[in-house]
Amino acid sequence: MTTSGTTGSSPRRFAQIDVFAGPACSGNPLAVVLDAEGLTDDLMQRFARWTNLSETTFLLPPTQPGADYRVRIFTPSGELPFAGHPTLGSCHAWASGRPEPVPDRIVQECAAGLVEVRTTAAGYAFAAPPLLRSGPVDRQLRDELAAALGLSPDDIRDAQWVDNGPGWVAALLDSAQAVLDVPLPSGPLKVGIVGPHPPGAPYDFEVRAFFPESSGVIEDPVTGSLNAGIAQWLIGTGQALEHYTVHQGTAVGADGRVVIDRDRDGTIWVGGAAVTRIQGEVRL
Structure with a gap:
């Protein structure tokens, strides 16, 4: 060029x-x-x-x-x-x-x-770098997330800020299938959704990541920063084990595979x- x-x-x-x-x-x-x-x-x-x-x-x-x-x-x-x-x-x-x-x-x-x-x-x-913003989202934002994702507020089990630079906010749904069923959302937020696979599945969690671009909302195939933030949240709150695996990209034809580990000193590796x-x- x-x-x-x-x-x-x-x-x-x-x-x-x-x-x-x-x-x-x-x-x-x-x-x-x-x-x-x-x-x-x-x-x-x-x-x-x-x-x-x-x-x-x-x-x-x-x-x-x-x-x-x-x-x-x-x-x-x-x-x-x-x-x-x-x-x-x-x-x-x-x-x-x-x-x-x-x-x-x-x-x-x-x-x-x-x-x-x-x-x-x-x-x-x-x-995983330190989170620049963490903690639960307020009720108004939770409702906005549900609306953007085509869900009711009760469909979101938990929601947290997991921002390590890009501005991520994440929502935990009941299952991996619930994650896969979400349509392409609307809105300006960088949103990640995560849900557990059933016991015995090849992966522990399914993750999807959405972010706004000039052409509209884009779904990312596999997202390291989002998975880093989600791991700090889920492991820190006891909602995930110190070692787990993630699948991401199903909805866009990708087959992304992410491995999460937390060391004894608390460092989370993606x-x-x-x-x-x-x-x-x-x-x-």
Whole structure:
């Protein structure tokens, strides 16, 4: 791609990563531009809009002590301080380009601060960042959530703020099937819904994530930041075990698989597979 009025047209390493993937092309795709030094904010935003993926990331040298790399995360319409699947996908892309062995613990710098990532048997997992807003929603918002989701207020078992940067609010429903039955909602909130699968099912919970874009409300295939916030809520209130699994993306044809673990020190880890599907160069 050559763009007039840019900072240059030197080739830069590029990868498209399948994050939280099960079978091929079943997770959430992420575009990653490595060696992103010298790119302007405007060009990053334009390229993110051009890729038309939920997020595009740009890897840069770190500016904080202890960080291994710095990442900037863009949606087609703006920059995010933190997001989950871009964290795992960016870490995978960074690690794949290293000639040296990948360390067991990696530190990512982003606008939300330093985020620790560790290697796992399934791929990578990030430490859930602190919630910027937590606690129960008020009655008015609960009613608004129910209306937006096409539910009655009594259909929502519990609802909490689980905002770690993107602005998530989440609602707990009675079952995974109840989650899957929800139509595409309306409204400006970033809303996640979660419900338990029956005993013996391959996964413990089903999750869906909705967020507004200029084209309307979009459903995200698999969402690391939302699952991080939900895990802090559900484990913290005893509504989930310290280790559980999530399935996400059914309604949009994805097969996303998320693994949640809480360490003895209380750190919650959100993990899953990350696989490079496209690798090459871009000219910006």
